[in-house]
Amino acid sequence: MESWIILGIGAVSIFSVIVYLFFMFFLPEWVGITGTVAKKAIESHVENSDK
Numbered sequence: 001m002e003s004w005i006i007l008g009i010g011a012v013s014i015f016s017v018i019v020y021l022f023f024m025f026f027l028p029e030w031v032g033i034t035g036t037v038a039k040k041a042i043e044s045h046v047e048n049s050d051k
Contacts, residue, residue: 020031028035034042 023031024033029038
């Protein structure tokens with residue numbers, strides 16, 4: 001009778017991991033991963049030390 005709770009927790013966990021992986025690959029800034037947009041912004045703010 002309690003097995004449906006375990007199956008539900010497992011299904012929600014698997015679904016959550018799939019959604020996180022989707023965001024990780026397609027919208028990395030949303031999950032705290034530095035993507036190409038953030039890297040370009042960081043590089044534009046770095047001062048050149050060869051002056």
